[in-house]
Amino acid sequence: DAGVIQSPRHEVTEMGQEVTLRCKPISGHNSLFWYRQTMMRGLELLIYFNNNVPIDDSGMPEDRFSAKMPNASFSTLKIQPSEPRDSAVYFCASSRGAQGRAQHFGDGTRLSIL
Amino acid sequence: GESVGLHLPTLSVQEGDNSIINCAYSNSASDYFIWYKQESGKGPQFIIDIRSNMDKRQGQRVTVLLNKTVKHLSLQIAATQPGDSAVYFCAENRGRGDYKLSFGAGTTVTVRA
Numbered sequence: 001d002a003g004v005i006q007s008p009r010h011e012v013t014e015m016g017q018e019v020t021l022r023c024k025p026i027s028g029h030n031s032l033f034w035y036r037q038t039m040m041r042g043l044e045l046l047i048y049f050n051n052n053v054p055i056d057d058s059g060m061p062e063d064r065f066s067a068k069m070p071n072a073s074f075s076t077l078k079i080q081p082s083e084p085r086d087s088a089v090y091f092c093a094s095s096r097g098a099q100g101r102a103q104h105f106g107d108g109t110r111l112s113i114l
Numbered sequence: 115g116e117s118v119g120l121h122l123p124t125l126s127v128q129e130g131d132n133s134i135i136n137c138a139y140s141n142s143a144s145d146y147f148i149w150y151k152q153e154s155g156k157g158p159q160f161i162i163d164i165r166s167n168m169d170k171r172q173g174q175r176v177t178v179l180l181n182k183t184v185k186h187l188s189l190q191i192a193a194t195q196p197g198d199s200a201v202y203f204c205a206e207n208r209g210r211g212d213y214k215l216s217f218g219a220g221t222t223v224t225v226r227a
Contacts, residue, residue: 045214091157100145101207102163
């Protein structure tokens with residue numbers, strides 16, 4: 001089975017530009033999570049979708065961040081405008097259900113904002 | 115200058131020896147626990163999980179032990195191999211409708227040849 005697929009794997013862009021990260025969850029999984037990982041703060045949950053509906057976006061740092069899940073097989077995380085402090089590795093994870101279920105992670109997008 | 119950030123516990127182990135990685139969790143209401151392995155440049159990879167109605171669970175070369183009395187979780191890796199070098203995270207879920215996984219800071223395991 002294919003795992004969680006994220007694209008791009010690496011993104012380098014200049015401050016102020018729009019960045020869009022993409023995620024394809026595992027087929028049959030109905031919960032999707034976006035995380036950010038930095039050395040300073042470790043893994044932080046940004047937003048959680050269940051059945052394509054955003055349930056909790058309290059981890060989204062600012063209004064510059066937005067996420068969508070138009071269907072069960074695709075989600076995007078957008079940063080507009082981007083800032084250097086957004087530089088991090090962004091992970092998408094999915095699970096079958098959410099409570100008491102293992103989340104399966106993609107290999108992340110390493111984002112560098114210059 | 116001094117670097118500031120998460121200071122991860124480290125474990126250095128000789129190839130072929132057994133490894134034990136420990137984790138203290140915070141919430142006595144947590145009822146589901148997972149161990150993840152993260153290699154450089156990759157996402158966290160599921161290793162093994164355990165529910166709070168169990169004390170021990172075994173997988174291939176790995177065993178997870180849960181001590182609810184002292185809120186402690188451990189991962190044992192038998193016959194450690196070079197490919198086991200990675201950062202290992204424990205995560206807890208508090209159940210009762212809570213979807214969030216709370217991750218520990220991680221332990222860096224280095225296998226010596």
